[in-house]
Amino acid sequence: MTVSAQNTMPAGSAADHANADAANTSEPEGSVVIEGVTKKFGGAVAVDNISLHVRPGEFLSLLGPSGCGKTTTLRMLAGFEEPTSGSIHISGQDVVGVPPHKRNVNTVFQAYALFPHMSVAENVAYGLRQKGTPKSEIRERVSESLDLVQMRSFADRKPTQLSGGQQQRIALARALINRPAVLLLDEPLGALDRQLREEMQIELKLLQSRLGITFIFVTHDQGEALSMSDRIAIMRKGRIEQLDDADSIYDSPASAYVAGFIGQQNFLPGMMTSDLNVMESPFGVLRSVIPHPELEAGVDAQAAVRPEAVTVTATAGTSAATAPTAENRIAGEVLGVSHQGETLQFLVSIGDGQTLLSRVPRPTAPRLAVGDAVVCTWDATSVHLFPSEQATQAQADIARAVSNPAPPTSSISL
Structure with a gap:
């Protein structure tokens, strides 16, 4: 399975609309504010009254075992799920009830979604073509996006001619070409082998730092979160157990669960x-x-x-x-x-x-x-x-998480 990207930009001027809304609020472009959000699926509570403020240009990871609510949280930000209660603002815009294509965000999934019959350049350009962007602008922006991920020389190849890491770069280029205020990433490195995954961690962080775009990254791999994140939200049973930078979480755990889960x-x-x-x-x-x-x-x-x-x-x-x-x-x-x-x-x-x-x-x-x-x-x-x-329960929860590792994610995972 390879990394893929899904565009959630509108076929029109939704980005301009979102920017206009943001201009009328105190929240800057690229900020994410979640307040008192709960998500239920029938009688099951997937996300339990969480609040989270993500700073513009921040690399924030949602870290936790399978079933902790991290992917459901990401899907609510993307618009694929609606909260049962609470509010979500992206760049100052209230996005509850706003469909995915009208949110100034893009989402990168682990699941395969590159069009095999299209070239790399055509895959990256797909979203712009759907919006009716002029061809001259498409060519320029495709080149810029491929340069960002160091894949310009592969523009004429088909996805099947690329390695897993190269396909992941193309997925990122396709997600970034629409210049989203926020990029959502759901286990994007999970399908790569260890060495390539570690290399891509470095590249992904460098890319985010260079672009200054807000990244919200979902993972069950603590090594990924610790190596890339400005801050990490440790999630457990639908709640945030601790939100802090990597040093603080590692050296000053707020609970026995965080102490045992990290390292x-x-x-x-x-x-x-x-x-x-x-x-x-x-x-x-x-x-x-x-x-x-x-x-x-x-x-x-x-x-x-x-x-x-x-x-x-x-x-x-x-x-x-x-x-x-x-x-x-x-x-x-x-x-x-x-x-x-x-x-x-x-x-x-x-x-x-x-x-x-x-x-x-x-x-x-x-x-x-x-x-x-x-x-x-x-x-x-x-x-x-x-x-x-507290410590005994935490160790039991962690043992269950280890014995039931997170499965590969996809665009339809909860």
Whole structure:
């Protein structure tokens, strides 16, 4: 399956109409404002009272597992679905009830939609021809669009003569030729192999930065979202769990779900002390620098620590025995060592069936073998404390998402 684009521009002057409406509002061209939007399909709630403001020229990703509501949100922006309640404004224009072809947006899907009997140039020009644009202008704008995606030399080829990545570039060119205020992208890289997908992530971000067009990107791949986005909206069960830039989401997760969904975490159970920055666990005393607002002394909690924050040091059995008495210091035994390219990953048993993951850059990684006694340490700034029930439910939801990955999307997916 290859990437495709679908035009949603009007056969007339809808762009001018949208711009005129925007001029009479306080919202600039390329802005998107979603307020209190809910979408129901019968008794099922797909999107649950979300509000979201997208800045002009921003690259924003909607990230979450299959069924979280991200694609339904995108389809409401495109006009393929109408909200059950709430409002949507694009470039200051109220678009609820406005058909797709009268919205100044274009949508890029993963599903195949290039016309196989047309050349690359004819595919890109299709929307302009439908609008009756003069031929001289069509030629100029097709050339400009193909230059944007570095595909001008392929103008006379048919789609079947192109690779998946090349077809994706053509899909983008066809979407961009109408100069939309907002470009919506629904899993556009999902059909590409890993290496090409990573290359296209870089190219797509560079293209968006150069054009200054608002991109709203739907994906279930956290790597895509983290590498390209100005901000990321983490979605769960139809709601936005956290909206922030990549650094904040990774380093300061607002919930146990975000902590576990983005990257990897070591979750350790325990009980809160009177010092709400400190949790006592069967494995050691864990200190954080920021207390969780829902935690009180004596309640069950879980501490989250990322593998890359954990330092593993070989130790003699006698000194390791004193490790559990220190904060953020736990003794263990190496169960496994995995080479992961630029890093080494250590799996450490700390007792009672509990393990810790540590991930260390190879140049600085200790040389450890299975069975070695070690001490795992980390800084208090790397510890996040969450209510135990919240953390347990989050881990269960994430496990279900992993066991039921998102299927390939298409222009008719919900």
